[in-house]
Amino acid sequence: MTETVDERRAADTGCPDCGTALTGGGAYVAWCAGCGWNTDPGATEEAPPAGRIDRVRRRLAHRYGEQLFADLTANGESGESGESGENAGRAGRGRSGWLATCLALAVHGLTLALLGGGIAMVVAGQGLVPVLGALPILVALVLRPRLGSLRKTAAHLPVLRRTDAPELFGLLDDVAAAVGTTGVEAVVVDADVNASVRTYGIRRQRVLTVGLGLWETLSPQERVVLLGHEFGHYAHGDTRHALVVSTAFQSLDTWSYTLAPQPSESLLDDLTNLATALPRMAVDGVAGLLDHLTLRGAQRAEYLADEAAARAGGSQAAAALMDRLLSADAVAGVLRREAVAARTRRTGARSEDAAEGLWQRLAAQAGAVPASEYERLRRVAELRGHSVDSTHPPTHLRHRLLAAGTFAPRIVLDAERAARVDAELGDARRTLARELLRG
DSSP: OOOOHHHHHHHHSBOTTTOOBOBOOTTSOOBOTTTOTTSOTTGGGOOOOSSHHHHHHHHHHHHHHHHHHHHHHHTTTTTOOOOOHHHHHHHHHHHHHHHHHHHHHHHHHHHHHHHHHHHHHHHHOOTTHHHHHHHHHHHHHHHSOOOOOHHHHTTTSOEEOTTTOHHHHHHHHHHHHHHTSOOOSEEEEESSSOEEEEEETTTTEEEEEEEHHHHTTSOHHHHHHHHHHHHHHHHHOOGGGSHHHHHHHHHHHHHHHHHOOOOOOSHHHHHHHHHTHHHHHHHHHHHHHHHHHHHHHHHHHHHHHHHHHHHHHOHHHHHHHHHHHHTHHHHHHHHHHHHHHHHHOOTTSSSSOTTTTHHHHHHHHHHTOOHHHHHHHHHHHHHHTOOSSTTSOOHHHHHHHHHTOOOOOSOOOOHHHHHHHHHHTHHHHHHHHHHHHHO
């Protein structure tokens, strides 16, 4: 890659600590690859996790991620484990998974008890008792398990079905088969720098959400890996995302929100906070225990999904995807700047529609990131213990495990097929670009 003037200046400047020529410069941080000087200049700007539970969750996530990494590398699972999806999923549940399911059932049992008790008060009570019975019924209805609705979740987003995008769904089916599962019924397209799979409704409809902020920055083979990772969650299972446990987390979140202490502005606020203190502590305790029981399994599921992704798209592309995830914040920043520029641009200052070429510009900027910047981001991730969220292992460990793998891709997405898939996403790309820049 041709060096810019600023990069050449950085290379000609010595590190103030060890004298080694600096790396980077220009649009990227100038840092020392020798001693690590200025590797993470924004370390003090990182906001700590909000709340005690989040802080504990982060610590546990980092600890479990390191333990599982050591276990997987010791067992030779970085590239040749050969563990089937069904067996891996069963192994990932274990005693903690079953205990988590029992605890989740107890949470739902409380909701049913409230509903049953309220109905009994209404039916059999006298005087004010039937009126008071409406309260536990109302609470039970608020806490009821919600199965989700694709229509509500994606009300204002493009949703693709098989008839809309046969080439895309053909690719999804191929990747799903490569990791040992089945495809999805729908694809939701949004502008986020992310991708995810969810299951909706009584029929448990599988839905893939593709964020163009991430998708457009990936090479065709990295896209195969991304899909392989998402489908890997279905193939290997994850207690945390099972119906009973996931809905229990929803109920506990509702309890936490309802019982959250109010600002102390009056005697009534103080009395209310005092009355809810014990229930709030109980809810926090149950939520923390459910977190503890499911977090290690969730992180193992992520490692196994990474392995599934490497099997589908190849170890090299899988490691490259981890680098892309490390630069996700920078990509999101580019999208924000594009949106601000489009809203503040004077009429006639630019002849073409700002939305035209948005995703190409994003891809071009992502593609211009030098290898040295990815190396710096990996070091920053190690220093900060970076992870996508508390259910994901540290990103630098995921990268290290994938980089050590030797999987050849089972599915090769050539340029011609990738172009056909892109064409089917064309309308969604234009719609989301216009909406993003319009605000």
